[in-house]
Amino acid sequence: MIFKAKNMASMGPDNIPGCLLNHLKQDLAESLSILFSHSLSTGFIPAVWKTAAVILLHKGGPSTNPGNYSPISLTSLICKAMERIIMDLINKDRGDLKLLT
Helix, strand or coil: CCCCCCCCCCCCCCCCCHHHHHHCHHHHHHHHHHHHHHHHHHCCCCHHHHCCEEEEEECCCCCCCHHHEEEEEECCHHHHHHHHHHHHHHHHHHHHHHHHC
16 A cells, blocks of 8 residues: 555645545545656656645653754655655565575
């Protein structure tokens, strides 16, 4: 499954929630496959996939201390899905190469 996002995963700059992608994954699979293939063959990445919404996550301790916050970058869940597919293919190829050596 390409959508491993938790239903409560925070939306990225494209404002597409994880629960929507999880719910519609079967309906979206073919369209996203076409989109991903086109993106990879042309080298075009939508601008919204290159942006991130940065939020501060409180780690604990006094909220008045800026050191108690960690910056978190929220990126497009659709882009993360494409990245996961690419990474899985790279890891599979890497595993296949180890079998040959």
